[in-house]
Amino acid sequence: MDTYKEKRDLIIKGNIVKAILALAGPIMLNNLIQTIYNLTDTYWVGQLGGTEVAAITLIWPIVFFLLALGFGINIAGTSLISQYTGADDKENATRVSGQIVSFSLYFSIIIGIIGLFVAEPIIKMMGGEGRLLELASNYLKIIFAGMPAIFLFLAFTSIKQGQGDTVTPMKYSAISVALNMVLDPIFIFGLDLGVRGAALATIFSRSVFAIYAIYTLFYRKTGIQLHLKHLILKPNLLKKIIKIGLPSSLGQSSAALGFIFLNAFIISFGKSTLAAFGIGNRINSVILMPAMGIGNALATIVGQNLGADQIKRARQAVKTSAVLTTVLLTSGGIILYPFVPTIIRAFNTEPAIVSQGTFYLRLISLSLPLMGFFQIFVGTFQGSGHTLMAMFIMTGRLWALRIPLIILFKKYTDWGSSSVWYAMVLSNAIISLVGFIMYLTGKWQKKVIKKKPPLTGSEVDQNLDIDN
Template sequence: MRREVEAMRDQIVGGPIVKTLIVLAYPLIINQLVQVLYNLTDTYWLGKLGREELAAPGTAWPLVWFFMAIGMGFATAGFAFVSQYVGAREYEKANRAAGALYSLMMLFAIGVGVFGVLSAPYLLKFMNVSDTVYPYALNYTRVIFAGIPFAFTLFAFNFLLRAIGDTKTPVKINIATVLLNLALDPFLIFGWGPFPELGVIGAAVATMFSNSLGSLFGGYLLFRGKVGIHLTVEGLKPDWPFYKRIFRVGIPSSVGSSTTALGFVILTRIIFTLGGQFGEADVAFATYSITNRLTNFMFAFSDGISMAMGTMVGQTVGAKLYERAKTIAEKTMAINFAILSVGTLLFAFFRVEIFSFFINDPAIIAESAKVVKYFSASLPFFGIFSAVNNVFQSSGHTKKSMLLSILRLWGLRLPLSYGLGILVRDTSGMWLGMGLSNVLGAVVALAWFLTGSWMERIIEEPASAS
């Protein structure tokens, strides 16, 4: 496996940029599309039960994401170390970093799962979830939190293999888990055949069970040395000096990710609040939930390319080829902007047909017109913001990523969404605020990227303070 990792490393740091980007990106794009297919199918089946059931996962996921984001910050740090060690041809250090990350994620996830199950009722009440949606959201949230340890270790597996340039193996496992999830969804939701009718809980159980199997198989591959990273029981033992380095790089990323996730918890409260003031709360949030699913489909392409760029930037920075890393990032931004521009046009033209497919509710379809008018044009700009954020994380400059994420959400999106919603006394102001946060966030991100302050490795001692 070492020879394959070396060959991929040489292509990343010296091969044709766009061709290498495509080689790395296409499995990630397929993976993202399959994940989106699951979300769309989940939304489709739950839409058959009603708007309250359809809104339950969208209500639960900001909470789950908040706690997962804390641990994902350390996964980001592990990715930066592993990719830069590979770029510097220090493969044993890459394995040691991988082992430290995996054990850290496992322990943290167990604590998060227990806390989430116990605190879910209080967190949902804080979000001002409507009484009609609350019981469905509570059941869904608790089941998802119970499966968090498996979700975390599956994420760790994906991050580690992406760091060494293997984007195909994680995709195969993820596709298998998503297909299993898709197959189980209607059986567990509606009680087909010998299965019990679980409703919203059935969708959560299908997700948890599928992730668990994927996580166990990913762990098997890592510990048996079947992939480019080889974990051992010895390698999982605490390495406090290295943990200190992971925490130093990972804590800003965790803070950035978790405050972003918390911001979306607050945004959920804003949507329910403004939706209730100027219309129907459930209509506003159901429209938001469907919009999220649709934008996730568009971002499947740009996110896949951005993640591939992250692998290239990480290894290229590790090899001290900073100008090449900058060129890789600039080409990625241009590609993302073009892809999301096309997607936005399709979204606008086929809005009615798309929303009607999920739920034939005239109120939701009417609300979706505001989404297209006031929000959708900002999506190509988010592609630029996302790419710059990924550059900062992949190069290990996580403080920059943290500040950028906090600015877009807390400095721009939340005050603009709520303030404009109150100002115009309509949910259209809320959608406009969301759109403006993407555009202004992209302008700031691009300006910061162009300063070149991220062009420095973190694997050297003393490491950059970022």
């Protein structure tokens, strides 16, 4: 039995818990690998000095914002490919894959070219000047030049995940990180390239495996196999893919922009509050990895089962995922709670930061299941292709709830910096309830494809019936 059919059978026929964990495990490892990627650059650049670290920290929101614009297309790809895979319609899954690869390449080239000209002005607008401006600009320009490699690997990941293969992207990421760890000191110190060396090491490492990953889509016969004809852009088909992907892009990018505003509000309570928030979030992100992995895996499982007209099994996958995340996050919160002060002190020993960080992290640890529910609903709506619903809860949590609540609590209560932490927990609770109500409407159960006999020529563009 080939891997493609084996994965499909597990997802639409096998033990649902096994299917969830089989897909979520590699995604969790991949998230951890990406964290190591960032830590590696930060460690070696940190040996150069504080200004150098500040330079790569300053440009991160810009990079995240740009990546968010491309995430939508990849989410659309995973949704459509998973539903076609579930419907056992490999040909249309292949056509969608070709469009995802082509669009990712062209879009990233355009972003890269524009970025080379606007990198310095953007950093100036963010307050960068002097040596900080020079270092940040050099780093960002190299990242812009390497955008095609980053976007192509994201496209490869979405195609594989749509088929239920989360292991292969994880393997390539792991080897890429290993290469980056070797190249960082060589480029930064050996070739005396400084901050530019860190950027070059990252882009070179990603480029090697992005090229190889796309190569495998053409020359390996397991699962989706592309041919050059699949890369020709088909306007009607691409338009329908963008219709699904655009809400996700808007949701991701508005969230990225929202966190920039959120930091501005948090710092109004003082630098200690912002530092406590930053440290708490780093710790919290590690505890949340299982929920994020399960949420991403659920997108594939929901998509394939809807494609196979197994609505009942799709609902079962959502309920099982919710139980798993609740158990995992509750256990993590209980384990974390007594050790919070010690963990905070490992990052910073200032009394104000330790005090606020301890209160924040303990409060969040008690409400972790709420964040798990949020990830489950996002995964469900994205996997079903109803990305407007996912965008609504992603943007609503931050812009309609969290930021307004912080402002209200700051103005009308005497809670001080605790206003931030209460606003975060309450916004998670409210948006989880909203997500649950949206889930109960059942709209997400309507798949965004219609299974039809194979078509040829230009007719194939009409074989996607999108209802978003």
